[in-house]
Amino acid sequence: MHRFIDQGISPYSFTEYPIFVECPFCHKHAIIFQQKQTNPSEQKAVFSCQFCCKSFDQQVQQENNLGYFAGAYLHIDEKCTCKQGKFVCHQYYPKISFIPPSIKLKCNFCRIQRQIYPQPFQIWREHSYEVNLDPYFAYRLYLTTETRHGLIFVYNIEQLNCLKAYISANLRERKFPNYNRSYFSRLPAWIKSTRNRKEILKAVLRLEQMASTIQPLTK
Structure with a gap:
């Protein structure tokens, strides 16, 4: 029996790793990563696409309205x-x-x-009502796939691995008070339902196949 223990990991903890998004210019996969500043305790989010060679931070994006929903x-x-x-x-x-x-x-x-x-x-x-957006530039997440219940999307491979472990588990446990703050507690009920496990795992497999085509970030 596969057992999963929810340690209370936050959805935002996955933003520490590179986030895969769809480039708004060439529509191929791009990466958002945290760039360290002169002060070691500070860092800023930077968008980078190796296909169309676009690269900028949030300030440049806002000043030039670079994005899907800048209309x-x-x-x-x-x-x-x-x-x-x-x-x-x-x-x-x-x-x-x-x-x-x-x-x-x-x-x-x-x-x-x-x-x-x-x-x-x-x-x-113009505003967007899409939910599969990154938290820095509001670009669509590249690792997104459809199911008959709705979209499944993740920031990166780290989040995808956690989601797969959670869905695959026959027994799920929680080691902290239920304040609805963890990533898993906020998942839609249809994703958490064991009745949909096979379908969700097929969607996860599709995301894994998409992730396997992403080349590593070179700074």
């Missing part, structure tokens, strides 16, 4: 002085930096033209 919607709905019409613009931009500092619009009633300067409250950032 924005421009919503302008201003009254014209004619009091009968409006200056209207509802347009999507793939990056917030693409929004021009000013835009010429015509009143939809009197057709007079006016230069409009978009204000922050008129710019709506």
Whole structure:
């Protein structure tokens, strides 16, 4: 009988290892790793893709809107002085930096033209409701696979190995109070169900096959 003991490992403890993500530029696998700084106690997350040679930290990403969900919607709905019409613009931009500092619009009633300067409250950032994202850049996790119940995803091989050991176990024990803080306590019920064990293990096998194609990180 395979026994698994939950030591209360946190989901964030797996972020200490390189995280495999889908590159938002070439859509191949890339890596996010912790880069040590001058102060030994400090480190920062860095994105690196060996296929398209992109590499940057979180600050560069935010300044340049580098990502899947950096788009924005421009919503302008201003009254014209004619009091009968409006200056209207509802347009999507793939990056917030693409929004021009000013835009010429015509009143939809009197057709007079006016230069409009978009204000922050008129710019709506696009948000993602995806759950399989990394915690630093919000890029999709490369090690993701579908099942009929939902997605199974992991940051890296270390997390995948832990998940496999947990799913394979016939007996699962917990060695700490149940505060719902551990990685395993937060797993969806359908993943933890022994009824779905065979299906989940097949999904884990698919993730292992995907992980075997990832080349080691070279700094």
